[in-house]
Amino acid sequence: MIDRKFIGYEFTPKEMAITRWRISQFANAIRESNSIYYDVNEAKNQGFKDIPVPTTFYTRMTFSDNNFFSTLGIDFRKLLDGGREIKYYSQCCAGDTIIYQTKVENIVEKEGKRGKMDLITVVTSGKNKDTGEKVFDLIISLIVFH
Template sequence: MADINPPGMPIERGKIHEFANSIGCDEPLYHDAEAAREAGLPGVVAPLTYTAATAFFQSSDAPHLSKKLGLDMRFVLHGGQEFFYERPVFAGETLTAEQGEIIESTKEGKRGGTMKIYDSFTNFKNQDGELVLRVKNTLIQTGGVVKE
């Protein structure tokens, strides 16, 4: 079966333009290659939230983090997501994901028992191997059914 998500996330000028329009942003650096060049940039800049789609461009043969950690999905919550940019993302690049560190901690809940908190970092490098972006995803597994 064909891999519908080949490794790498191509950063395409047209998709940046569409995304910027969808969020109502008319900043020329998101739309106009000439304006970007005049500003000393190598290409159109991707808005910061553009890279939220990176999860869809990770290889489909990579095990999902929940399986890797052995989580019981009945009790898992999305605890947050943070993006740490080394520099802007530009049209013409291809970002590739690499699983980074996973930090596990625990916290006592008030009604649901002990919570396990997993902070998972993914590093995104461009086609030249340069680190461009780190994404931190937080998953929380509660201790079970909430007690009344």
């Protein structure tokens, strides 16, 4: 059972410099074939200031804090992905720096066919360091069986 004291808990804000290399490595890992993620000239021809960030790139930020799971006392053997939702507010490109922070929004105990479980809602919000513009909210649901 996840301690309810973590509702509202905010992890330390982090910063990530968005580089062409990070974007191309991520795009390659997800087998993205669109050339705007690899070729700066093509990205600029499409109206971007540089190589744009792929839409699912931000999902890696939520758990980039190495102690996320240990802080909450989550046992990986009892963990399921409950889904995710991404809200986009502005586009980031190579050369931008994102400041992001993860917060535990809610923890609810439920009873299911497999027994009791905790449903954890985690929100990671990111903004552009230079402009202050909000870039994304990533809402992730986790299921942890008792």
